[in-house]
Amino acid sequence: MMDWTDRHCRYFHRRLTRHALLFTEMLTAEAVIRGDRARLLDFDAAEHPVVLQLGGADPARLAEAARIGQAWGYDGLNLNVGCPSDRVQSGRFGACLMAEPDLVADCVAAMAGASALPVTVKCRIGIDGRESREDFHHFVETVATAGCRTFIVHARIAVLSGLSPKDNREIPPLKYDFPHGLKRDRPDLEIVVNGGITDFEAAEVHLLAADGVMLGRAAYQDPYLLREADARIWGDEAPAPSRAEVVYAMLPYIEARLAEGVPLHAVTRHMLGLYNRRPRARAWRRHLSENARGGGAEVVRHALALVEPEAAVTAQGA
16 A cells, blocks of 8 residues: 555544554655655554554664654554565565565564564465465464564465566455465464455455454545444444545644645545545545645535535534
8 A cells, every 4th residue: 555545544544433453554664764754654643543564674674663663653563575566576575575484584573672562464375486375374484483473464475577566456366265274273363364355244254264354445445434344343333424524524634734735635635535436426536636736625625515515514504
């Protein structure tokens, strides 16, 4: 989810679920150490619980990034060894590291030694040439010896040569029996299933065989899906917000960011899917897309009036 789940996206998603664990986009250890930390790491307190996701292959640099992440106030650390993009491979991190389980274990141990935060690993079930169940279990067993107790498993292999990142999300077949079987074999580990899960009916099925599910692009493209999470997964009986309530909850945040010089489109680009599959959803997307650059919060109010005129009038009148 690089370039997607930034702080504005996470704040928006938190308006839809109080309990789900949110993850940052993957940041390289070098970027965290040498980059503009405020721009990369700042987040709103409302985002808690939120995990800093890191990429890298140097245990010492990852340890330093882990120390910085803890000092910045994150609730956990995640090492991503599942991303198959060329950009990630060229830096020797991401899914290519599944060929080096001992190095991944060293990285996890270094991160855990540098921070009191829990360290988790996000991975695939394998890579081309290392696709067997035995390869997958060997990877997990090796990394678990370094103290990792939680594995977030995208239930596809990553094909490191010949497939684009998009194709890697769609072409390799999903094999949910890999993470499900891992949970049977290692009940002491926390296993979270990722990949191809598009609704909470599917999520509840996976929760019969695993400890958790991760929603990525499904939640981004249809964010209102998340309003089901608290009731269906955590049994929270508080009423879920309406779409209009989510929009109005975003306005103070938008105005605060505008006052800091953040352009409106940096926030509203994450909100485009809020009315997916609803009447006049295209008008919502179009108004935000065409007017956000250089616009203010009134652009969002006008977009709401296009899709829910009664809700907009009522809220403005109140």
